Amino acid sequence: MKLQFLGGTGTVTGSKYLITYQDKKILVDCGLYQGVKNVRLRNWQQFPVNPAAITAIILTHAHLDHSGYIPALIKHGFSGPIYCTKATLALCNILLPDSGFLQEEDARYANKYKFSKHHPALPLYTEAEARDSLKLFVTKHYHETFELVTGLQITFNPVGHILGSSALLIKTKNCKILFSGDVGRNNDIIMQAPEPIKERPDYVVVESTYGDRRHEETDPYQLLEVVINQTVKHGGIILIPAFAVGRTQTVLYIIHQLKAKKAIPDIPVYLNSPMAISATEVFCQHYKEHKLSKEECHLIDKGTHFIRTAEESIALNNKKFPAIIISASGMASGGRVLHHLKTLVSHQKNSVVFVGFQAPGTRGDAMTHGATQIKIHGQYYPIKASVYHLDSLSAHGDYYEILHWLNQLTQPPKMTFVTHGEPVAADAMRLHIQDDLGWPVRVPDYLECVSLK
Ligand SMILES: [Zn+2]
Missing domain, CATH: 3.40.50.10890 (Rossmann fold)
Structure with missing residues (x-):
């Protein structure tokens, strides 16, 4: 099995992780790049792998930095199923068409005031294309383990970030990998706390939005x-x-x-x-x-x-x-x-x-x-x-809350990859995992590919 980091590296947006298992390619999250221009431009570059060769997408949650590139990937040839929880689909029904609408608005605005280098400026995808993409979604229940391709199983676990949000456990005969998605709070007013994962994954991919911070305790x-x-x-x-x-x-x-x-x-x-x-x-x-x-x-x-x-x-x-x-x-x-x-x-x-x-x-x-x-x-x-x-x-756990969630794994993984954070936050999270938990950990680079044994 191989894991390649196609996004969520050096930034909190654009989450995309490619798993290659035998001859199958599976994408975990398909997020839009947002924020500063250099990062946003990646939405327009050629996708690093042929989208038509990707078997399926698995979605941790509905936020656009995890789901917002889906209609674009379909435009470029992806046609497989997109697996997520029911509530994630319900929220994508709202967020993706709205994102398409905003893309069209931006293009219209750029054409009206002629500030785009492209004539005419085009949207990344339209509202109609976003609505069409929803037809490929397939929903699964929390804790329901299903076989995505022969020998590879997936389970969605509640992680308390927003409605429908999940940590993904991906299992083959020889390897288990846990993707945290975005991790919620231990004591949120309306969301349940992230559920402990009572397993020993070989590899963990964990977010670090608040890797260098604790939340204020204002009531x-x-x-x-x-x-x-x-x-x-x-x-x-x-x-x-x-x-x-x-x-x-x-x-x-x-x-x-x-x-x-x-x-x-x-x-x-x-x-x-x-x-x-x-x-x-x-x-x-x-x-x-x-x-x-x-x-x-x-x-x-x-x-x-x-x-x-x-x-x-x-x-x-x-x-x-x-x-x-x-x-x-x-x-x-x-x-x-x-x-x-x-x-x-x-x-x-x-x-x-x-x-x-x-x-x-x-x-x-x-x-x-x-x-x-x-x-x-x-x-x-x-x-x-x-x-x-x-x-x-905030809907994101701070580093202390994420360490608490990780620490409930039954044993340390062989390697922890820190993603989905600005560079300083990701590196601070790396140090916390190394010093407080004593786990092997590193921050991967954009497009880096690792073999999982
Ligand atoms: Zn999120």
Whole structure:
């Protein structure tokens, strides 16, 4: 068996790992490169292996940095099955067409303002191509071991990162390999903790998004209670830029709990993001896979005003009474939240609460680091609103939580490969695994190929 690293090396995006077993090629994750330009350009390069020669894709979870290249791979000749859990497919149904739509928007924008070197600029794939790709998905239950090709078995194990997320155990007669996917938190408010893998894999491929960091221990209930009460007292609006999948549902649940305890007044809550609304519906349909009951999901649903159309979204900006607006994107890098920021950020009475990881270079990162003005759609807005950062609500385990999960393996593996981290974070994770667990470990290079014996 051979393992080649086609992505997720030196960056947190573009996760793709190729397993060659006998004459079969299997791709674990098929992520889009995101972030800085040099990395994004890889989405446009020729794929390192012939996509038509790949037998199947196995998907750890729905986030685009793990799934977003699938429609492009199909365009270039891949036609095999794509295996994942049911909830992962439900989320891909939302995320992939949206990604295609955004690719088309970008191409249209580039053509209109003529800033692309390519004439005309083309999308990586279209919304229609993304919808078509969903026909190749095949769902499996957690813990259901199935034979993908003769002699090679796969099992999805819950790993608590987002709905449907899995660590993959791949077994042949002579070799076991564990892919962590993205690992969740030990004590998340709504997701179950990552399940221990009671096996001894020969090889482990582990993520390192937070390889060099521990999460802050801010109590999200306490922070939101204080911020909401203070802002209401001043007659302001609380704006929460949030990730559509996962964090939005957590924030809605916390607000619901605070209201039930009468810790905050019963002010209206608006969810202004069609994608977050769809993700909340999927979240409620799969209530058996997280900590909330069907009834709690129903209460969140009932207590939230869903804003679907652009007209409703524009009308929201005219609201003069205290309210909570949750809107994507989570780092304020695009989406409807920008329109709210433009209206709200220059008034002292309002508050903006960022939730989870804020990538360098985003507006969320600038604002949580004390920026005094922010540029939106070509114009600068002074920041007078109070700005907060709830980092403790991240969907990624920090290095300490990942070490705890790894340490539950029955024996150390022969080798651990650290991936899916920026270079500094990946190397810090390597040192933690080497020093704290005493395991053999290294950080592989892009396109490196290793033989697994
Ligand atoms: Zn993820």
